[in-house]
Amino acid sequence: MQALTNRAQEVSRKPMTFMERLYIPGILKGMAITFSHIFKKQPTIRYPEQKREFSPVFRGLHVLNRDEQGRERCTACGLCAVACPAEAITMEAAEREVGQENLYREEKYAAKYEINMLRCIFCGLCEEACPKDAIYLSETFAPANFTRSGFIYGKDHLLIPNPVTEPAAYAAAKGQKN
């Protein structure tokens, strides 16, 4: 039969020499190898204390962004929900009342904005679809919950802290991105 690659090697079938049949030199050699591993650097990242650095394009949980004055950017246009291949995003729009100009940037805003994190595939298409830069994927990840309903993240989970009143929390939620 013709070999598929030229890397095939013939198996050596010569009988073992006396030293090989003693086994003990071989075992000692193996033990030397395992012993040398005591001094090797461990690749382990001790997770909750140490975290691994993410690449700048990492796609974690979503964040609904605010502008510099702390107003919600989202205008509930629904483009993200349309773009979402997993149909994880639902929203309800509402009209901005007089006196709410410091809360919402546009005349229309999302009264309800929910992402089902069990459906979401973290593809980032919502981020690309958004014309207002209102939604982006952050560096936080690994949501955990006891119920399925707990994975439906509403605005209380998604909305970034106000940069005017809570700048430290805002910076932490924003992460290293953009």
Added chain:
Amino acid sequence: MTLLAIDWLLIIEKLILIAIIVFASLGIALYTTFAERKVAAVLQDRPGPNRAGPFGLLQPFADGLKLIMKEEIIPSHANKVLFVLGPGLAMTAALMTCSVIPWSSHLEIFDRKVDLQIADINIGILYIFGVVSMGVYGMMIGGWASNNKFSLMAALRGASQAISYELAMGLSLIAVLMLSGSLSLKTIVDGQMAEGSYWNIVYQPLGFIIFFVCALAECNRTPFDLPEAENELNFGYHQEYSSMKLGFYLFSEYINMIMSSAVMASLYFGGFDVPFLDESTLAPNIAALIGVAALLTKIVIFIFVFMWIRWTVPRFRYDQLMNLGWKTMIPLALFNMLVTGALILLKAGV
């Protein structure tokens, strides 16, 4: 009235010694389980258990608590008496070995000489062999009483393995007996400590290797852990066991390891002897404590080697195990015995 002339102090002294040694060996066994996981981890570039307490030092207690809290299951088809007896027997046999090991020379408390050995019987090694063979019963009874074919097969394997390797072990020991001329462990250790004599490993390197390999097999340690070969027998002879009964089996394995390390240290590595140190120049109490520390150090080194081998060498196949035992170990041990006997006779000038 002669009956009342019992040396009560001796009884109290021995009881205290027994309590200390049993609890110490249980404690060491507890931490041997931890050390096993830690050594395994370090040899495989992992950190190992490090969550419970500083450096994971409380891990064995967490493990023990887990085992105790587990549900106690006795299978309905099992022979209940034997099923409960099995782990107890394994544990008892493992612990009984420690009674003839000389842990150190002697303490002097209020003009009283307290030997740090529970019983210096003149057939110490025979006793150890008898007790070690009893350990097979724990495995055999447990495996048979579980009424599970895998358990039974593992028990059969364990029993035949133990019997095969005990032969070579005994033969390699005879050479040591010829050197020391005594079956008492204390005399053997004293002989190695005496002026102008070396540890038995110098005279018996081949015998030690044979003894060590057989000790691995007796303790059911890798590469001879066939009675609990996970991949072909699920979990071996303790497959049906749960809760602390399983804990007893696992624990007795570690105690066996400690005891066989102690026996090997006593037989071949001078027991509580510290090399290049003349104990007779020191105060007896200090010398005794140094002796205990020396023996414990040797035991720890042996246990590390046991673990080191476990995480290096893969398991033998059953026929390979039997071939090694019967066709290699026993002839080698016989050869070693003959050569030792001949050399002793030559030296004596017969």
